[in-house]
Amino acid sequence: MRVLVIGANGEVGHLVVQQLLSVGDEPIAGIRPDEPDEDWRDREIAVERLNLLAKPERLAQGMLGADAIIFAAGSGGRTKDDMTLLIDLDGAVKSMQAAEIAGVRRFIMLSMLFTEDRNRWADPLKPLYVAKFYADDWLVHRTHLIYTIVQPGALSFHAGTGRVKSDPLAVGSISRADVAAFMVAALHAPQARRKTIPLLSGDQSIAAVLQNL
């Protein structure tokens, strides 16, 4: 499967590309126009430059021929220059609109735990929660994409364990590697279609969690 990873130079996106390679998918590294691409070129991985500040019609050109999109881009909490609004919200929604224009129906979204529960939105992440909430809502209610929204807890840099849990009431953390592995596995799991999935480190295999959705 040809999978465009938006935000491939990001902390999760980079691991998603690795994971796609390791399971035999064909990743396309989606990066910003101003980002370095040597890392990908050296390894003969296709690169697609995408400007999330551009219009959906322009973004769609970079999506043609992809079978699926994994959205792992983020402003990195740069709220000062409005990037939370322009990237985490509008950039995400424009990517969804672009996917529909380009005819790419499968869309995996990297979100955050508790985006749909305002009672859980705490400073300093509150603006990011707002952006993620409306982006997730758009994906579910305002597109016809076959979505999967993955909502991990606090992200760690620990090594992946392959052991997770999906409990809507639990709080906790999970490694970026396990999030990446889960997103790629979700791409191939029919049960994950049109699901919003909270995700923490746990004691079940990723396959078992996907099977029980």
Next chain:
Amino acid sequence: MRVLVIGANGEVGHLVVQQLLSVGDEPIAGIRPDEPDEDWRDREIAVERLNLLAKPERLAQGMLGADAIIFAAGSGGRTKDDMTLLIDLDGAVKSMQAAEIAGVRRFIMLSMLFTEDRNRWADPLKPLYVAKFYADDWLVHRTHLIYTIVQPGALSFHAGTGRVKSDPLAVGSISRADVAAFMVAALHAPQARRKTIPLLSGDQSIAAVLQNL
């Protein structure tokens, strides 16, 4: 009609309260918890303190008994402290959710010209356009409120003329007084229900424009 004006101390909101009084409606001045209220108290106008950073359930308490809501609040372009996200987007949507909780079905929204056309979004207002776009979209697609979205061009402080036009392709300005008069007239016009209305100064009466929607 008892009409809660959210943002009554704002430049448009203040004029909306005046206009409601002049047509015989009963305004309730919705202001922030930290704002002065002497101006309203001195004139025996009811005041409701609303914190748009609070939860919808809390906001709903301040809406009980109102027949309609006119939303004229705004962050004033304070993007630096994330108020565009927290007030212009999430504060607006929470007000809609609160209206539904409180059983107030009529909701008039002060928006901006061209919010639904990204090609028209220009700096430095781009973040505000993003916020307004998603707030308007929520009102239309994610509530059952009987909405009217008023989308004025550039706001001036000129005196009201009572002469306007609604042309989706035109660019221009309009006085805050005419916007306020239009919003109050829209409240009483069945033709304005579930409509999104671009608004500029022009040569038609407000009644004629509403009649021809």
